[in-house]
Amino acid sequence: MLYSMYEAGYYHSAPLRLTARMTRDLWSSPLNPWRDTQVGRRIYASADLMTNLTRRYGRPAWGIDSVEVEGRPVAVTPEVVWSTPWVRLTRFRRDPEQLRAAGRATPEPAVLIVAPLSGHYATLLRGTVQAFLQDHEVFITDWSNTRDVSVLEGRFDFHDYIDHVRRMLAVVGPRAHVVGVCQPGPAVLAATSLMSEDADPARPASMTLMGSPIDARLSPTVTNKLAEEKPFTWFESNMIYTVPPPYPGMGRRVYPGFVQLYSFMSMNLERHQNAHLRYLQDLMKGDGDSAEKHLEFYDEYLSVLDLTEEFYLQTIDVVFQNYLLPKGELVHRGRPVRPEAIVDVGLMTVEGENDDISGIGQTQAAHKLCSALPADLQTDYVQPVVGHYGVFNGRRFREEIYPRVRNFIAAHEARVGVRREAA
Template identity: 65%
Template sequence: MLYALHEMAYTSAQPFRLAAQLARGFWKSPLNPASETAIGRTAYASAELFESVTRRYGKPDWGLETITIDGKPVRTVEQVVWSTPWVRLVRFARNVGDLKRAKKPVAAPSVLIVAPLSGHYATLLRGTVETFLQDHDVYVADWVNARTVPVLEGRFDFHDYIDHVRMMLAQIGPRAHVVAVCQPGPPVLAAAAVMAAENDPNRPASMTFMGSPIDARLSPTVTNQLAEEKPFAWFKSNMIHTVPWPYPGFGRRVYPGFVQLYAFMSMNEQRHKDAHWDYFKNLVKGDGDGVEKHDQFYDEYLSVLDLTEEFYLQTIDIVFQSHLLPRGLLEHDGKLVDLSAVTDIGLMTVEGENDDISGVGQTQAAHILTPNIPVERRVLYVQPDVGHYGVFNGRRFREEIYPRARDFIAANEKLCAVPNQSASAA
């Protein structure tokens, strides 16, 4: 019912949105003599603000057709190299000629960046991907919005996620490197352990976890406390809704992205109010830089996707309530996931000192849980003065975190028994 009401509210606002668009055009028109008056700028800003907060935000583009490496432009081609109804494995192939002009080696370690499946699209990691492209052949797990997947495609749960990570690593080839940002930490660690126990030739050469709830019992945040305080039945009764017609996933039970978005925004309600007030004032002043920065952030932040009922509820249970992985109780395909089987996969953990989503200690717990990884293949790093988002994006990520991750991957590439050098040819 909630999903249907949400769609009804959006549809009902359509006439007002159209009116706001007309007003915006009228007050911005150079033919309108009042457009540069205080009244005109205020009217335009009001219409623009209303339209921006009520519009439907679709999946953003990656926008990585050209990146800069060592001051030189390098073209990339977005290639979907493998897919299922639930994910697209996207490779950003760098142009060979451009790499040579930038004096960069064509062969580079393959890196799979596993984006979080927690409400936002993989494009939230645009800055992460662009930075890793400086020195790597980058693949991204681009998860699909559950409301676009027909019910006939079946279910997708926590264990399907583990299997998808394995299949993506198999598509890339032996001994790639995997980077898990936030939510994917537990299933990626489980996938690596299963592959190690089976001596799978496609097991990763290294794994890097950034702000991941490997053991959510440590340094619990508000998010962790909510998951623990509410009974499991509460999440099933209050957080799961049915996709309405006319979406392709009509009838599928999901955790809607807009519910997650409202939860995220309520955690920093005043900050978002202030941001929109500043946006309004910048529109009135004609501050193009301020407006552009606001638009870039919120165009991404307000674009959300739905999660399947089974994946969301199993994540609540396995990761945040029962803590099965750190307790050694997680089973996959009828077998216990044995983290001690991980012996030749490098491990790096990155945490933010001010992370209010995954508290300090939750990610580095992976080091305790994998006792048989040699010490020379480990890196534990806590970045001062950053929150959750700063762990994988922004200036400190580019200047302080990424160089450490780059060096860690390079060291494990050399230690890897089967070198994985793939030509990054567009």
């Protein structure tokens, strides 16, 4: 019912949205002689804010056309190399001739970035991708919006997620490097454990886990405490709704993206309110640069996707309530998941000192679980000052975290000595 009410509210607000848009366009037109007056800027700013607050935010574009390599621009083309109804494995293909001109004649390490399936699109990791593209062949999991997947495609749960990670590693190629950002950490560790136990030639050469809830019992945050305090039935009753028409996935039970977004924003409501107030003031002052930065952030932040009921509820159960992986009780397709089977996959964990989503220690727990992994194949790093988002994006990520991850990957690329085909 809530999903239908949400949709009805959007369509019923269409006249208000259209009026606001027309007002904005009128007061921003160069033909309007009062455009640059104080009153004109106030009217324009108010109309623009109303337009942005009531419009729909779809899947953002990647917008990565080039990357700088050794001081030279190299063209980048995103291409889907493998897909299911649930994900598109996207490769960011760098122009090989321009790479050679930049002095990069040999194929570089292949990296699979596993993006979170937790409400936002994979484009939230745009900055992460841009950093890795400087030195790697980059692939990323671009997850689908569940409301666009027909019920005829069946279910997608936590174990399907593990299977997808394993299959995508096989597509990327033997002994690639996998980077799990936030929520995917447990699934990435599980997939790597299974592949190691099978001596799968596609098992990764290294695994980097960033701000991941490997053991959510450690340094619990507000998010962890909510999941622990509420009974499982509460999540079933209050977080799951049915996709209405006209979406292709109508009839499917989902955890809606707009519910997730409300949860995110309510945690820091005052900060978001102040950000929109500053945006309004910047428009009134004619400070276009500051206003543009605000729009860039919220165009991404307000773009959300739905999760399947079964994936969301299993994640609550497996990761945040029963802690099956760190307790050694996770079973996948009838097989126990044994991180102690990992013996030749480099492990790096990255955490943020001020992370309010995955507290310090939650990601580090992976080292204890991988008990048979030699110490010289393990690295841990805690980045001072940054919060959750800063673990994988922003200035400190680019200048302090990424160089460490790059060097870690390079060391394990050299260790396994895989010969890769040129693009």
